[in-house]
Amino acid sequence: MSGISKWGKGKLGAIMLLSLLLILTGCGQANPTESNQEEGVQVVTTFYPVYDFASQVVGENGTVHLLLDAGQDTHGYEPTPKDLVTIAEADVFVYSSEHMETWVPAVLETLTDTDVLVVEAAEGLDFYENEETEEEHHDHDHEHGEGHSHVIDPHIWLDPVFAKEMVAAIAAGLESVDEENAEQYAENAAAYQEELDQLDQEFHTAFAEASNRTFVVQHAAFGYLARRYELEEVAISSFTSDQEVSPAQMATIGQFIEEHGVSTIYYQDSQSSKLAETLAAETGTELALLSAVEGVTAADQEEGTDYLTLMKDNLGALKQTIR
Missing domain, CATH: 3.40.50.1980 (Nitrogenase molybdenum iron protein domain)
Incomplete structure (x- = not known):
């Protein structure tokens, strides 16, 4: 199309x-x-x-x-x-x-x-939907059953x-x-x-033999990246950056981090890192940056920052966890 x-x-x-x-x-x-x-x-x-x-x-x-x-x-x-x-x-x-x-x-x-x-x-690309509970978020694109919604x-x-x-x-x-x-x-x-193509190959090569393929993020922005390279994204909050996270949700993620030995929580450059900082302090994990390539300033561009450089930075950051 x-x-x-x-x-x-x-x-x-x-x-x-x-x-x-x-x-x-x-x-x-x-x-x-x-x-x-x-x-x-x-x-x-x-x-x-x-x-x-x-x-x-x-x-x-x-x-x-x-x-x-x-x-x-x-x-x-x-x-x-x-x-x-x-x-x-x-x-x-x-x-x-x-x-x-x-x-x-x-x-x-x-x-x-x-x-x-x-x-x-x-247009015409394969968007996917993620099911969320009503507690996680409201007012998404497609309601699907009581208490749930499908979010693109x-x-x-x-x-x-x-x-x-x-x-x-x-x-x-x-x-x-x-x-x-x-x-x-x-x-x-x-x-x-x-x-x-070269960037795609670098991601494939880096994670081809990885035994741990799960990474924890504050904001669920990296699902397509995860799917492409057979990784699993675990998010504290969902697609919307202003979502409130309940204590129960925080406790669930904290338990996951402890049970799976997660060493790093990723926060997004264009969003507040408050949730990630709170959870990192509670679980004794490190913080690292993943960019959604949205908040690039004019000054950043003058210094040579662009889509490719940020995605390569993301690759380097994910290597801390995916190995």
């Missing part, structure tokens, strides 16, 4: 139209937007992983914009009127999936009178093989919009996919 959709001409919603008029009037014709001042294909992305993938494919043939800064809530983000104009004026708008950027479907309804090409990079894990980019597919979807979109540079986009994508 293609992750690309073209939004045809139609009647623009009154709210969007008002926002456009207010902003464009405020800017004035003598002060065009940043996108209009820049040359080449203009791509707007939602959060860091798709920004990095799109940047690798675009190369020097245009500009890739990032909507969300590091630390902003990707799930509950509310785009500003300026954001809506930026998206509407782009050539391509790229997001991961409606499971991650839950606000995007509402934005797409405002694009019916634009020529922006929309790429859902993870949105962190699909943390699997290097799925990351390759997301890069391919982005490249296909760019090639269709900018046919003049289509060959360059294809070459850029292929080169980056080779690096993702």
Whole structure:
């Protein structure tokens, strides 16, 4: 299934139209937007992983914009009127999936009178659901029986093989919009996919002979990584970062740590580490960082941090446990 959709001409919603008029009037014709001042294909992305993938494919043939800064809530983000104009004026708008950027479907309804090409990079990939008790969390995507819900894990980019597919979807979109540079986009994508292949092989090699294949994390963001390399993720909290964990749940995880001789608890760089710190203190375990590759700042990027470097850091961290 293609992750690309073209939004045809139609009647623009009154709210969007008002926002456009207010902003464009405020800017004035003598002060065009940043996108209009820049040359080449203009791509707007939602959060860091798709920004990095799109940047690798675009190369020097245009500009890739990032909507969300590091630390902003990707799930509950509310785009500003300026954001809506930026998206509407782009050539391509790229997001991961409606499971991650839950606000995007509402934005797409405002694009019916634009020529922006929309790429859902993870469309068609094999998302999976995790069953939780009602005590663990509420208000998830699909209710299933009394006291339980099925929650779709949105962190699909943390699997290097799925990351390759997301890069391919982005490249296909760019090639269709900018046919003049289509060959360059294809070459850029292929080169980056080779690096993702190497990353995939490094994970396979590192864990091929491991006897302990279980790791404990604060936030359940690494399920796709675990599945790809036949590991088991045990999470203190679930997919939602703001979930409250009961004393009973903490006790259960603590008992698991003691019974299985777990030496390390992993916390996520873009989330509070409070739960992991509490449990580590109670069980005498070490703390280590695993990155979900979401909270990458501009300063981080200037220092050379990107998807590949963070995933290799994750590999090094997991070797403390998976061996």
